[in-house]
Amino acid sequence: MDVLYFAWVRERIGHPKDKIETDAATVRALVDELRSREARYEAAFADLDALRVAVDQELTDFDAPLDGAREVAFFPPMTGG
Amino acid sequence: MDIRVQEEDFDLGAEANAFAARQKGMGAVVTFTGIVRDLGKGDLQAMQIEHYPGMTEKAISKIADEALSRWDLGDILVIHRHGVLKAEDLIMMVATSSRHRVDAFQAAEFLMDYLKSRAPFWKKEVTPEGADWVAAKDEDEDALSRW
Numbered sequence: 570m571d572v573l574y575f576a577w578v579r580e581r582i583g584h585p586k587d588k589i590e591t592d593a594a595t596v597r598a599l600v601d602e603l604r605s606r607e608a609r610y611e612a613a614f615a616d617l618d619a620l621r622v623a624v625d626q627e628l629t630d631f632d633a634p635l636d637g638a639r640e641v642a643f644f645p646p647m648t649g650g
Numbered sequence: 651m652d653i654r655v656q657e658e659d660f661d662l663g664a665e666a667n668a669f670a671a672r673q674k675g676m677g678a679v680v681t682f683t684g685i686v687r688d689l690g691k692g693d694l695q696a697m698q699i700e701h702y703p704g705m706t707e708k709a710i711s712k713i714a715d716e717a718l719s720r721w722d723l724g725d726i727l728v729i730h731r732h733g734v735l736k737a738e739d740l741i742m743m744v745a746t747s748s749r750h751r752v753d754a755f756q757a758a759e760f761l762m763d764y765l766k767s768r769a770p771f772w773k774k775e776v777t778p779e780g781a782d783w784v785a786a787k788d789e790d791e792d793a794l795s796r797w
């Protein structure tokens with residue numbers, strides 16, 4: 570699965586993408602796995618209220634299932650327009 | 651529907667004219683343009699706009715589809731830039747056409763409200779003090795509830 574990071578999430582983690590093997594059933598379980606990796610992941614995911622998530626390029630929430638998901642992206646609230 | 655996510659600048663007048671010329675039987679064309687604004691101190695060195703290639707185009711298309719289903723529209727144009735911009739540069743534009751102005755105006759406002767907080771763009775302002783990500787405003791999220 571590709572895990573992508575944008576904006577300050579990318580900066581905090583230090584790179585834009587991880588390729589990972591995971592059995593995580595939900596986004597939240599994936600976040601827990603990532604947080605346990607290293608301090609910079611813990612720092613990036615410290616406050617989930619400050620983050621948004623997309624699964625296969627569709628906005629969703631942290632309880633979304635990851636069944637068959639190929640791409641998960643984490644980023645702050647968007648500031649387009 | 652014409653959705654473009656690009657690094658290059660665009661010609662607002664040419665785009666507006668071309669869009670209007672393509673419309674058949676439409677009595678109204680509304681355009682909105684977003685411009686990089688200095689922070690009032692004259693020290694904005696750059697605005698960097700990051701986006702999520704692939705998702706950005708999909709998210710904008712979905713928002714435009716929603717507008718087409720809610721209002722009586724002829725067509726929609728959205729151009730949104732990314733990359734490094736300066737004060738006074740054009741960031742984006744939307745254009746809508748309709749037989750009547752109310753639909754064209756409302757759809758343009760709807761598109762803008764949703765592009766602000768549902769299209770995956772992130773702005774970073776660079777000043778002599780450093781670079782800061784622009785925080786999303788609660789009022790931008792609240793604006794969605796009126797639709």
